[in-house]
Amino acid sequence: MAVEFYIHKMSEHMDSAEIIEWLVREGDTVTEHQPLIEVMTDKFTVEVEAPAAGVVKGIRPGCIKGAIVPVGEPLCYIATANEQVRALSPFDPSLVETPSPASASTLPVAPFMESVGRIKSTHWRARWPGFGGGYRAT
Numbered sequence: 001m002a003v004e005f006y007i008h009k010m011s012e013h014m015d016s017a018e019i020i021e022w023l024v025r026e027g028d029t030v031t032e033h034q035p036l037i038e039v040m041t042d043k044f045t046v047e048v049e050a051p052a053a054g055v056v057k058g059i060r061p062g063c064i065k066g067a068i069v070p071v072g073e074p075l076c077y078i079a080t081a082n083e084q085v086r087a088l089s090p091f092d093p094s095l096v097e098t099p100s101p102a103s104a105s106t107l108p109v110a111p112f113m114e115s116v117g118r119i120k121s122t123h124w125r126a127r128w129p130g131f132g133g134g135y136r137a138t
Contacts, residue, residue: 002078002080003051003052005074005075007037007048008071009071010041013042014041015070016041016068017039017040017041019038023035026076029055029056034049036048036050037075052078056076057078058086060091
C-alpha cells in the first residue's frame with residue numbers, strides 16, 4: 001500500500017516550508033529514512049526522509065524548487081514498483097507561494113536606491129564578502 005510523503009510540522013508555529021531541492025526524482029527507488037527533499041522553514045533548513053522504502057510516485061504538480069508548500073499535505077507517494085497511485089492535484093493557490101522574480105524588497109539596498117534615482121553607483125562600493133556584506137558610502 002502506498003505511503004503519503006509530506007512535510008511534518010517541526011515547530012509549534014510552522015505552517016509551511018520552502019522547497020530548496022528534490023534529492024530524488026519520480027520513479028527513483030528509495031530506502032526508508034533516505035533523504036527525499038531539502039526544505040527551509042522560518043527557523044532552519046532540513047532534509048526530510050522517506051517514511052518507507054519503495055518507489056517515488058505521483059509528485060504533486062507545482063512542488064518545485066522555490067515553491068512554499070503547506071505542512072501535512074502529501075507531496076508524493078512511496079509505493080511498490082507495480083502499484084498505481086492517484087494523481088495529486090496542485091495545491092490551492094491560496095496555500096502555496098511560487099517563486100517570483102526579485103522585487104524591490106529583496107534587492108540589495110544600493111542597487112535598489114540607484115534604481116529609484118536616489119543615488120549613483122559611483123558613490124558606493126561593495127564591502128568584502130563575508131565581512132558584513134552590503135554596501136557603504138565611499
